[in-house]
Amino acid sequence: MERTYQVPAIKCDxxxxxxxxxxxxxxxxxxxxxxxxxxxxxxxxDPARVEEARLRAALAGAGFPAK
Incomplete structure (x- = not known):
């Protein structure tokens, strides 16, 4: 499965x-x-191994919350 997030805080490499x-x-x-x-x-x-909420949490935890 693929999911695309808008992450306004992305600025650089x-x-x-x-x-x-x-x-x-x-x-x-x-x-x-x-x-x-x-x-x-x-x-x-793989949605059988990870829930979408965990992906959002990982982004937020890295300082890049998804919209």
Whole structure:
């Protein structure tokens, strides 16, 4: 399953790296794509292993809450 989030706080490559690292540690996350230009984060994940709320929590915990 894939989910795309609007994340207004994305400003630079450092932000993108932080987001990739935060989501990459969540079991069940298969891929993370960050667009600095569009301020979006696309996450491909296995819904049998992780709930969508956990993805939002990981983003918020890294300082990048999703809209």
């Amino acid at each position: 450092g932000c993108a790296t932080t987001i990739r690292q935060a989501l990459g540690t969540v079991p069940g996350v298969e891929a993370v794509e960050v667009s600095i230009e569009r301020k979006t984060v696309a996450v491909r994940y």
